[in-house]
Amino acid sequence: MRIVLLGAPGAGKGTLAKDLIDYFKIPHISTGDMFREAVAAGTELGRKVKNILESGLLVPDDIVIQVVEERLKKGDCQKGFVFDGYPRTVPQAIALDEILSKMSAKLDAVIYLEISEQAVVKRLTSRRVCPRCGRIYNMISMRPKNDEQCDDDGTKLIIRDDDKEEVVRKRYRLYVEMTQPLVNYYQDKNILIRVNSEIDHQDLADRVIQTLEKVRP
Numbered sequence: 074m075r076i077v078l079l080g081a082p083g084a085g086k087g088t089l090a091k092d093l094i095d096y097f098k099i100p101h102i103s104t105g106d107m108f109r110e111a112v113a114a115g116t117e118l119g120r121k122v123k124n125i126l127e128s129g130l131l132v133p134d135d136i137v138i139q140v141v142e143e144r145l146k147k148g149d150c151q152k153g154f155v156f157d158g159y160p161r162t163v164p165q166a167i168a169l170d171e172i173l174s175k176m177s178a179k180l181d182a183v184i185y186l187e188i189s190e191q192a193v194v195k196r197l198t199s200r201r202v203c204p205r206c207g208r209i210y211n212m213i214s215m216r217p218k219n220d221e222q223c224d225d226d227g228t229k230l231i232i233r234d235d236d237k238e239e240v241v242r243k244r245y246r247l248y249v250e251m252t253q254p255l256v257n258y259y260q261d262k263n264i265l266i267r268v269n270s271e272i273d274h275q276d277l278a279d280r281v282i283q284t285l286e287k288v289r290p
């Protein structure tokens with residue numbers, strides 16, 4: 074099963090990716106994680122992308138595409154994969170099609186998790202993090218036992234800078250604008266599956282898996 078996940082920050086991509094890798098027994102490929110790992114390990118790639126990541130800009134297409142091509146050559150991708158954070162541009166989407174076609178393969182589905190700006194704001198502004206141990210809570214769905222204090226160490230929880238309302242709204246709008254050309258690209262290829270992600274995580278996973286079963290090669 075070869076899957077691409079699209080969805081704004083807060084749409085629940087990470088959680089759904091976990092469900093899909095468990096169910097289909099395929100690897101989760103997050104280009105963001107790969108770049109962060111390269112930076113942490115101080116590899117040549119890491120040195121190239123460090124400043125770009127810190128400034129929040131996109132890594133140039135040629136670098137991303139090369140990293141993805143190398144990754145897809147590894148044996149664990151034989152049965153498929155779930156891409157998360159890739160492709161982000163139409164040239165990256167075209168390159169993915171070309172890489173797969175060289176391997177006599179193709180994408181089976183692109184899942185687009187749709188969510189309103191209002192719902193994202195509600196989800197992300199209710200997120201809290203322990204500044205001491207990094208544990209994440211949500212004041213709606215995963216509350217700490219004691220009001221706004223970490224269950225593990227009692228530290229007062231904080232809101233991360235990028236979870237503040239104005240920042241969340243800006244990221245959401247930017248995401249939707251940037252993703253629209255990709256949505257059109259995959260819609261034209263008839264492999265786009267739109268899913269309303271303003272529902273409970275488990276229901277979302279069940280619904281997506283059911284839909285994917287229908288297109289399973």
Ligand code: ADP
Nearest residue numbers: 104105108125126129130131132137158159161
């Ligand atoms: P975010 O932190 O915005 O959720 P990711 O974790 O997916 O994003 O990626 C972190 C960073 O890695 C991005 O800000 C970008 O610099 C780089 N990156 C990841 N994937 C891509 C991609 N497909 N194209 C270009 N840059 C990317």
